[in-house]
Amino acid sequence: MVALAATAPDPIFCPPGSRALVLIGPQGGRAFWDRLTAAPEWQDGTPDPVDRWSARVLGALAARFGGAALYPSDGPPWPPFFGWALASGHLWQSPVGMLVHAQQGLWVSFRGALALPFDVALPPAANPCDNCATRPCVTACPVDALSAREYDVPRCHAFLDRPEGGDCLSRGCAARRACPVSKSHARLDAQSAYHMSRFHR
Ligand code: B12
Ligand code: SF4
Ligand code: SF4
Numbered sequence: 381m382v383a384l385a386a387t388a389p390d391p392i393f394c395p396p397g398s399r400a401l402v403l404i405g406p407q408g409g410r411a412f413w414d415r416l417t418a419a420p421e422w423q424d425g426t427p428d429p430v431d432r433w434s435a436r437v438l439g440a441l442a443a444r445f446g447g448a449a450l451y452p453s454d455g456p457p458w459p460p461f462f463g464w465a466l467a468s469g470h471l472w473q474s475p476v477g478m479l480v481h482a483q484q485g486l487w488v489s490f491r492g493a494l495a496l497p498f499d500v501a502l503p504p505a506a507n508p509c510d511n512c513a514t515r516p517c518v519t520a521c522p523v524d525a526l527s528a529r530e531y532d533v534p535r536c537h538a539f540l541d542r543p544e545g546g547d548c549l550s551r552g553c554a555a556r557r558a559c560p561v562s563k564s565h566a567r568l569d570a571q572s573a574y575h576m577s578r579f580h581r
Contacts, residue, residue, distance in 0.1 A: 383502065385468035400495075404494060435449070438491060447497055450492060450493045461490050461493070470482060470505045483564070485561030523535055549576045552573075
């Protein structure tokens, strides 16, 4: 996993004395998924292995630094990861609504955040969309379910129910795959298929 962004602590969610909120997520490639699928949480066959793995790993990391771990799926009400990401200056809203990260592109996602009792500064980053002339994410969804204004979730699900939706189900959202920045942090198909199966049950 990798520190994707750092921002000011949110007083509603972070314990008193917090000085920084660091957003943590998987790197591309196979290391993350290989480690997770070898872990006891995946092997024991009980529900929510990815969230349980995150709680153990990020909980231990937070304790080591005297901080606290926060998780995106702890809701509703959901901790505002989207807003924290935007506030960090390391992620931006893309033309298809989703967050885009300078290194990870549209594949970016979070396993959690660490509220830490010391300052954390990451090097500044530039919005990759500013230099993306062709914007392939905008035309990649076969049913135009995505825009900066809204994500038409029923339209996406309806497509995934059709045989043509098999590509998104087995390899992940076509818009996320189309981003040239995403390519250097591509997920394993098995990882994308697992998350799509959780989204489209
Ligand atoms: C609820 C939720 C959803 C819902 C509702 C989305 C909606 N627009 O209605 C559903 C289940 C549909 C969803 C789907 C997905 N989501 Co979602 N979702 C969340 C969650 C848990 C809460 C967001 C929320 O409602 N906040 C409350 C409102 C008031 O605050 P908000 O900031 O304005 O929230 C908006 C955005 O978060 C946005 N949004 C949420 N998910 C997605 C996904 C897409 C594709 C888009 C365009 C927008 C979007 O819609 C929210 C409501 O307007 C967040 C985690 C978190 N704690 O923030 C993840 C989160 C935003 N989702 C994320 C992801 C990865 C996905 C999926 C891609 C998961 C997957 N299958 O792999 C899918 C999309 C499927 C696809 N096309 O590939 C990531 C962000 C990735 C990114 N690059 O932007 C987050 C941060 C989770 C994480 N662990 O990293 N999601
Ligand atoms: S394809 Fe281009 S415009 Fe779309 S998210 Fe990636 S960098 Fe930004
Ligand atoms: S998963 Fe497929 S249908 Fe759904 S928004 Fe992404 S590209 Fe469109």
